[in-house]
Amino acid sequence: MAEQICGKGPEGVIAQTNIQLYNQLPRDGYRGPALAQIRRAYELALEIFAGRCQPSGKCFLSHVVGTASVLSSLGQSADVVAAGLLHNVYHNGDFGDGSTGATPAKRIWVQRAVGPVTEEIVYRFAVKDWSHEALRAHGSNLEPLEDVDRQVLMVFLANELERFADGGIFYQRDCAGRLRFVSQLREVSVRMAEALGVPQLAEALRAAFRQATEREISSPVLRMARTTPGSYVCAPRSFRMGCRT
Amino acid sequence: MYAQTKIQLLEQLRDGGYTEADLVLVLRAYAVAAELVSCRFQGNNNSFIAHLVGVASIAAAHGAGAEIVAVALLHSAYRNGDFGEGPLEWLCDVAAFLLGRWSHTQRRFLYNKLLSWYRGWRPFTRLRLVSPAKRRRLQRQFGARIEATVYRFTALRWWPETLPALVAGSGALDSVDRAVVFLYLANELERTHDGGLLYHAHSEQKLAFVRDCGDSVVKLAEEISGPRLATELRQAYAWIMTASVPQELRLSPRWEAWSYLRPPLSARWRMGARLRKVLMHCVPGTPLA
Numbered sequence: 111m112a113e114q115i116c117g118k119g120p121e122g123v124i125a126q127t128n129i130q131l132y133n134q135l136p137r138d139g140y141r142g143p144a145l146a147q148i149r150r151a152y153e154l155a156l157e158i159f160a161g162r163c164q165p166s167g168k169c170f171l172s173h174v175v176g177t178a179s180v181l182s183s184l185g186q187s188a189d190v191v192a193a194g195l196l197h198n199v200y201h202n203g204d205f206g207d208g209s210t211g212a213t214p215a216k217r218i219w220v221q222r223a224v225g226p227v228t229e230e231i232v233y234r235f236a237v238k239d240w241s242h243e244a245l246r247a248h249g250s251n252l253e254p255l256e257d258v259d260r261q262v263l264m265v266f267l268a269n270e271l272e273r274f275a276d277g278g279i280f281y282q283r284d285c286a287g288r289l290r291f292v293s294q295l296r297e298v299s300v301r302m303a304e305a306l307g308v309p310q311l312a313e314a315l316r317a318a319f320r321q322a323t324e325r326e327i328s329s330p331v332l333r334m335a336r337t338t339p340g341s342y343v344c345a346p347r348s349f350r351m352g353c354r355t
Numbered sequence: 356m357y358a359q360t361k362i363q364l365l366e367q368l369r370d371g372g373y374t375e376a377d378l379v380l381v382l383r384a385y386a387v388a389a390e391l392v393s394c395r396f397q398g399n400n401n402s403f404i405a406h407l408v409g410v411a412s413i414a415a416a417h418g419a420g421a422e423i424v425a426v427a428l429l430h431s432a433y434r435n436g437d438f439g440e441g442p443l444e445w446l447c448d449v450a451a452f453l454l455g456r457w458s459h460t461q462r463r464f465l466y467n468k469l470l471s472w473y474r475g476w477r478p479f480t481r482l483r484l485v486s487p488a489k490r491r492r493l494q495r496q497f498g499a500r501i502e503a504t505v506y507r508f509t510a511l512r513w514w515p516e517t518l519p520a521l522v523a524g525s526g527a528l529d530s531v532d533r534a535v536v537f538l539y540l541a542n543e544l545e546r547t548h549d550g551g552l553l554y555h556a557h558s559e560q561k562l563a564f565v566r567d568c569g570d571s572v573v574k575l576a577e578e579i580s581g582p583r584l585a586t587e588l589r590q591a592y593a594w595i596m597t598a599s600v601p602q603e604l605r606l607s608p609r610w611e612a613w614s615y616l617r618p619p620l621s622a623r624w625r626m627g628a629r630l631r632k633v634l635m636h637c638v639p640g641t642p643l644a
Contacts, residue, residue, distance in 0.1 A: 126359045127405045129551040132604045145603035153400065160617045161394040167385070169402050172360045206620030278362045331365075331378040344393040347439030349618035 124275055125179035126172040128152050134182055135191075144188035147224060148178070151192035154223040158196075158203035161343045165282035170202065170341060176272035181264065184308055190261050192224050193231035197265050200236035202341055212236050234262045242291070245298050252305045260306060267303050267311055274318035280325060292319055357548065358412035359405045361385055367412055368424070377421030380497075381411070384425035387496060391429075391436030394618050399554035400606065403435060403614055409545040414538065417584050423534055425497065426504045430538055432493065433485045433509040435614055485509055508535045515564065518571040525578040533579055540576045540584055547591040550598055556606040565592050 125131040131152070135145055155174050162170035178194035186194075196203075199220065200212040207215070212233055221229040238244075252260060274292070279285050296319040303312035358364040364385070368378055388407050395403035411427035419427070485506060493502040511532075521536065528536065546552050552561050569592040576585035 123356060126363065127401050127549075127551075129399060129401050129549050129554060130359070132554060132600065133550060135604075136601060141601070142603060145601050149604055156396065156400060156617065157620065161619045163389070166362060167389065168360045168362050169404055171402055172405070204619040204621050208621055276360070276362050277366060278360075281362055281365070331369075331375050331382065343619055344390055345619050345622045346394050346437040346616060347390070348437050349394075349622040 124176045124272060126176055126276075128171075128175060131175050131179050131182070134179055138182045138185065140182070140188060140191075147188045147228070148192050148195070151178075151195040151224045151228065154220065155195045155199070158199050158205060160204070161345050162202060162204070162341055163344055164278065164341050165284070166278045167281065168278055170198075173272060173278075174198065176275075177265065177268045180268035180271050180311070180314075184264070184268070184311055186261070186264060189225070189227045190231065190264060192228040193235070193261070194265055194268055196220065196224065196228070196232045197235050197269060199232055204343065230258055231261050231265065234258060235265055238262060238266075240266065242294060245295055245302075248298070248302065252302070263302060264306060264308070264311075267299060267306070267315065270299060271311065271315050271318055274322050275314070277321075277325070279322060289322060292322055357409050357416065357545065359409055361389075361408065364408050364412055364415075368415055371415060373415075373421060373424075377424075380421050380425050381428070384428040384497065384501075387493075388428040388432065388436075391432050391438065393437070395435055395437070395614055395616050397551070397614050398556065398606070399551050401551060403431070406545060407431065410538065410541045413541040413544050417537075417541070417580055419534075419537070422501055423504075423538070426501055426508070426534070427538055427541060429493070429497070429501070429505050430508045430542065432505055433489060436489075437616070438486075438489050438492065504531055504534055507531055508538060511535055511539065513539050515568050518568050518575070522571050522575050522578070525575060528579075536575060536579050540572065540580060540588065543572055544584070544588050544591055547595045548587070550595060550600065552595060553598060553600045554605055558605070562596065565595060 123130075125134050132145075132149075135148060140148065152175070155171060159170045159174065164170055164173055174195045174197065177197060178191045181191045181194040200216060201210060203216075205216050205219065207213075209216075217229060217233060220232060248263075252263070255263070273279055279288050279292075282288065296315070299319075300312045300316050303309070303315055358367050364381070365378065368381060373381070385408075389404050392403040392407065397403055397406055407428050407430070410430060411424045414427040415424050490502060490506065493505060525533075525536070546561075547565065552558055552565075555561055569588075573585050573589050573592070576588050
């Protein structure tokens with residue numbers, strides 16, 4: 111019998127491509143319809159995030175795949191992993207209508223692609239206040255939260271881990287500001303992860319934040335590598351007219 | 356594990372002792388490659404730039420200099436890069452616009468088919484691949500030597516029927532051709548080492564190449580790069596011929612075979628709106644909605 115692909119791939123490393131994620135999913139125990147749902151989420155992400163790059167120049171799809179990879183390794187449900195792939199879709203996604211934020215039409219589109227449960231997580235991620243103050247107010251008191259809000263927090267923490275784990279933060283223009291944000295929120299994030307009952311995520315966040323604050327950020331190459339303060343779209347030259355950036 | 360993102364590649368090069376000047380060259384190559392293959396995806400839905408970074412990472416891991424790493428990032432510039440051919444690409448958008456009333460999936464499928472037919476149409480093939488204007492652009496940006504290597508990469512025929520001759524004549528290759536063959540080998544390893552080939556809709560066709568030509572490729576790797584790359588290729592080929600992937604993760608056979616372009620929706624639809632305006636001038640009575 112042919113060897114299953116599970117077990118091949120970067121074990122213990124956050125996936126950055128759909129192939130790495132697809133290799134990881136069976137290893138993490140996902141089967142049948144769960145795999146199909148995550149694949150549909152990736153295909154929607156591909157459509158909506160086409161050409162979008164992070165401030166570091168890294169492909170945005172790699173970031174959302176990384177977020178999903180973290181959630182998969184934590185054994186989250188397929189709905190949550192799919193939400194990881196789409197978590198920023200309402201803010202950064204290009205639905206072709208030139209708008210940002212969640213609109214009824216966009217919500218229906220996402221619901222049709224990945225189902226209402228995943229869409230609800232994505233929607234709450236989009237409308238939730240992620241400011242310093244709101245996160246501090248949350249602290250580690252997560253008791254009053256509904257399950258879906260806990261899942262939203264899980265996606266947020268996976269998103270943070272993905273941004274710091276590969277050092278990508280140092281390749282973006284506002285990395286100093288971002289590091290200040292980290293120093294203010296590192297403890298809150300770690301406590302949240304512990305309160306969510308995922309100590310391995312808390313540990314990974316602690317290690318990533320520590321690595322981030324200890325690193326030298328003044329290399330001229332790093333400065334050159336930094337592109338823009340925010341994420342941006344690089345459309346193919348033949349399709350640039352009027353493209354939303 | 357080989358790099359798949361810009362960040363991973365730069366971290367690998369920094370750890371690998373490449374100088375600041377080397378990193379600057381690689382960064383410039385990345386910027387150009389990312390623009391040329393923006394929104395292009397491989398047949399397994401992986402972004403094309405991840406493949407280019409993977410080839411560059413393999414080249415760097417096997418001791419290539421910064422220039423070869425830069426060429427690795429640019430190796431598909433002429434074959435798959437969008438230099439802004441403009442109106443020719445728009446022909447496909449006309450088709451997409453005319454098919455506007457179709458379902459999203461049908462439109463996407465036909466759009467890709469038309470794009471691939473257009474791209475394969477003989478009168479445009481040369482224009483799509485190498486033109487003096489494209490060559491001048493890369494020469495200006497990276498110098499004649501790097502561009503010449505990219506050009507020779509495009510010109511080399513890496514086909515089952517040409518591989519035996521390549522193996523037989525590998526001892527007589529000049530340094531540029533050796534670099535080109537080395538990059539083809541890195542390209543082969545990148546496509547197979549993570550099982551990416553298995554997720555293609557038409558993976559059987561691609562596995563046939565591995566089955567028929569795997570030995571020649573490994574032999575060539577021994578001649579050109581040494582035993583390490585040859586061993587990695589042999590292992591990757593042996594594994595990929597026996598591995599399988601869950602059916603749910605494989606793409607539908609309707610999907611593109613090699614690579615395809617998926618521009619941002621606003622760019623595609625805005626183009627449709629512009630065409631609608633053109634049609635209004637040409638065909639009175641065309642609805643604006």
